[in-house]
Amino acid sequence: MKFPIQKVKQAGDNPYHFEGDVDLSSLEDAKNDIREISPVSVTGQAEMKGENISVSMTIEGDMILPCARTLVDVPFVFNIQATEYFNLSPYYEEEDDSEVHPLHGELLDLTPYIKENVLLEVPYRVFSDDPDVVPPKEGDGWEVVDEKPDSESKIDPRLAKLESLLDEKEK
Numbered sequence: 355m356k357f358p359i360q361k362v363k364q365a366g367d368n369p370y371h372f373e374g375d376v377d378l379s380s381l382e383d384a385k386n387d388i389r390e391i392s393p394v395s396v397t398g399q400a401e402m403k404g405e406n407i408s409v410s411m412t413i414e415g416d417m418i419l420p421c422a423r424t425l426v427d428v429p430f431v432f433n434i435q436a437t438e439y440f441n442l443s444p445y446y447e448e449e450d451d452s453e454v455h456p457l458h459g460e461l462l463d464l465t466p467y468i469k470e471n472v473l474l475e476v477p478y479r480v481f482s483d484d485p486d487v488v489p490p491k492e493g494d495g496w497e498v499v500d501e502k503p504d505s506e507s508k509i510d511p512r513l514a515k516l517e518s519l520l521d522e523k524e525k
């Protein structure tokens with residue numbers, strides 16, 4: 355999502371309003387848990403005060419994440435309120451932990467900041483609400499081993515003598 359800085363300057367004391375959809379499908383290829391993400395809807399406003407621009411925006415969309423138990427697809431809807439700050443001064447240099455980003459050129463590109471906010475919104479783990487979903491019992495090179503004892507537990511013949519001694523002792 356890009357727009358000219360000149361539009362923000364022309365708005366004067368009033369905020370410049372913007373809205374649109376942003377395609378973040380590149381997040382699906384990154385090494386994160388996002389399996390699929392639909393285009394996100396971004397609405398917001400930009401205000402200029404001196405050489406500083408503050409951008410307040412609402413980012414809404416949904417993504418598909420893996421269930422932490424079963425790895426099935428789980429839809430996750432998000433609604434993010436974010437504020438970003440920019441400085442137009444050619445002498446401004448961003449410090450390490452600064453919340454103010456330098457702007458060079460005539461376009462304000464919000465896409466990297468939208469991506470960053472969406473990545474920060476991805477939860478650590480999600481769980482499927484569907485009770486019919488059963489975790490897979492095997493996969494590529496692995497399988498689940500059931501540790502429940504067999505109902506027909508066979509006695510080791512070497513220990514059969516001990517069992518007979520226990521039976522005699524109970525009598």
